[in-house]
Amino acid sequence: MNQINSAQGSNDYLKACSSTRWAKNLFILVILLSLLAHLGTYIIVGHTKLLEMPEDPDSAKIDTIKQIEKARDIALPLAQSLGLVAAVLLTMTMKFAVGISLAGRLGGAGGFVSGFFWSLLLLAGFVPWQNIVPNCMVFGCISNLQTMNISLHSIGIGSETDPDTNALVLHYIRFVAYPATMLLVALVIQFKFASGYSKLATTTNDASRVNKRI
Numbered sequence: 001m002n003q004i005n006s007a008q009g010s011n012d013y014l015k016a017c018s019s020t021r022w023a024k025n026l027f028i029l030v031i032l033l034s035l036l037a038h039l040g041t042y043i044i045v046g047h048t049k050l051l052e053m054p055e056d057p058d059s060a061k062i063d064t065i066k067q068i069e070k071a072r073d074i075a076l077p078l079a080q081s082l083g084l085v086a087a088v089l090l091t092m093t094m095k096f097a098v099g100i101s102l103a104g105r106l107g108g109a110g111g112f113v114s115g116f117f118w119s120l121l122l123l124a125g126f127v128p129w130q131n132i133v134p135n136c137m138v139f140g141c142i143s144n145l146q147t148m149n150i151s152l153h154s155i156g157i158g159s160e161t162d163p164d165t166n167a168l169v170l171h172y173i174r175f176v177a178y179p180a181t182m183l184l185v186a187l188v189i190q191f192k193f194a195s196g197y198s199k200l201a202t203t204t205n206d207a208s209r210v211n212k213r214i
Helices: 002-047 061-104 109-126 145-154 165-213
Strands: none
Touching: 002 061, 002 145, 002 165, 061 109, 061 145, 061 165, 109 165, 145 165
């Protein structure tokens, strides 16, 4: 009888963890889309000619450029806000997964705990520290359009002057390498959760088989 109750309890824990997995997938998706929106905006603004006005004022390209600018002006602030909210909720979700795993004693806690600490790192990357702490040297991984344009002009993008090497390196670290690193961190969290969930599901299935034999 105790084994039957144990198997039923294990199934309940697995269902609860399945709910956290669904939430985690949603938040990871939002985070990935936010980072891709940032990188896409950066490429369009700094390294393409999509927003260059044509010499002909009656050109149909002007309407296309205005539409792209409108989408850009909406996408970047939206990505910054949604990315931060999703990072907070992802951290909470990973914490719930850790609690479920430890309470059910079904294994997989190592993967969930590791994923939780990676989610803290991801959250720290999404916090706009430059807006919170004056003269802060740490920045959020998604920048606003004004900051992006100022940095592009400071390194000479779009001008004939040679950019400063150190400024150029720091620029690409902030606007390309930093968001790309956060994207990899999100994928690591996905892997860590999958590892923990797989062990938890295996333990639950083993308990169910024992229950059927009884």
